[in-house]
Amino acid sequence: MRWIWIDKFTEFTSRTSATTVKNVTLAEEQLHDLYPDFPIYPHSLIVEGMAQTAGILVGEAGGFAEKVILAKIGRATFHQLVRPGDTLTFSAKIEQFSQQGASASGTVTTNGKLVAEIELMFSHIDQNMAGMEFPEHNFVFTEQFTELLKTYRVQGEIAL
Amino acid sequence: MAMSREEIYSKVQGVLVDALGVDEDQVKPDARLKQDLGAESIDYLDIQFRLEKAFGIKVPKGEMLPENVMTDPNFVQGGRVTPAGMAELKKRMPYVDLTEFEKDPQVEQLPFTVDAVVNYVQTKVA
Numbered sequence A: 001m002r003w004i005w006i007d008k009f010t011e012f013t014s015r016t017s018a019t020t021v022k023n024v025t026l027a028e029e030q031l032h033d034l035y036p037d038f039p040i041y042p043h044s045l046i047v048e049g050m051a052q053t054a055g056i057l058v059g060e061a062g063g064f065a066e067k068v069i070l071a072k073i074g075r076a077t078f079h080q081l082v083r084p085g086d087t088l089t090f091s092a093k094i095e096q097f098s099q100q101g102a103s104a105s106g107t108v109t110t111n112g113k114l115v116a117e118i119e120l121m122f123s124h125i126d127q128n129m130a131g132m133e134f135p136e137h138n139f140v141f142t143e144q145f146t147e148l149l150k151t152y153r154v155q156g157e158i159a160l
Numbered sequence B: 001m002a003m004s005r006e007e008i009y010s011k012v013q014g015v016l017v018d019a020l021g022v023d024e025d026q027v028k029p030d031a032r033l034k035q036d037l038g039a040e041s042i043d044y045l046d047i048q049f050r051l052e053k054a055f056g057i058k059v060p061k062g063e064m065l066p067e068n069v070m071t072d073p074n075f076v077q078g079g080r081v082t083p084a085g086m087a088e089l090k091k092r093m094p095y096v097d098l099t100e101f102e103k104d105p106q107v108e109q110l111p112f113t114v115d116a117v118v119n120y121v122q123t124k125v126a
Helices: A043-061 A143-155 B005-020 B041-055 B083-092 B114-125
Strands: A008-013 A017-023 A068-078 A087-097 A101-110 A113-124
Touching: A008 A043, A017 A043, A043 A068, A043 A087, A043 A101, A043 A113, A068 A101, A068 B041, A087 B041, A101 B041, A113 B041, B005 B041, B005 B114, B041 B114
Parallel strands: none
Antiparallel strands: A008 A017, A017 A087, A068 A113, A087 A101, A101 A113
16 A cells, blocks of 8 residues: 555645545445444544645755655644545645745535645754754655656646 | 834744644743744744734744754754853853753753744844
8 A cells, every 4th residue: 555645636726735536435445444344534634634735845845856845734623524435625824935835725625615724834854853863865855756757748738 | 113022922822822832821921932832943934934923024944943953963962052162152042041041051951942932033123
């Protein structure tokens, strides 16, 4: 299994905002782990989907040169459950961006209904955590990620 | 018109409540961000962003809390701030009252208080 919790970008405005979608299917193992016979999509993965949407937005703002790490969930408010067959839409925007990191906020909806409101903080870890050293290679935006990105660019659906 | 200290304090209090998830009555002038309010490293960036938004100011990296001083072996040895480190802290953080800290300068006990944040913001909005 690959740790990818968004299916595609539908909008991308550099340094500003991004929108992604995620189709939730009954075949996914994680839907069956919380409640027997009542499959729901876990809230933690809704947060992860937003983190990936906003994290790539933040990464692109820095030319994918920084190691962008989700450092803090400032707020996550959930309004309804997500069930198999739902399509989640993640809308993220950068609130603030600096050399050290960024803050982002966003909403998650399905069928036009609000599912969650989320605020996140990202750290450019090489610029923070003074005194600690991290591997030189970018283990966040990996080769696998950049190859995936190329296919989006080739398709030309969004300006990533 | 310049903001009064009370206005700055009230806004700083709001920033710290939101950033640290603490109750308003915990944010007292002498409360230390790390030791009393539980601030972790990423919280300082969060506070920095929120202060910039709330006051329309720019907080450059390492200006409000010069973390690089705390990790410099010339300034901190064996968990204690050296005389050179103390001189550097006084120069870099004139808005922090270091009088008591200087008597037993254990780096973990740096008195970066709510009052210090208010003092810092006051220098920026003046």
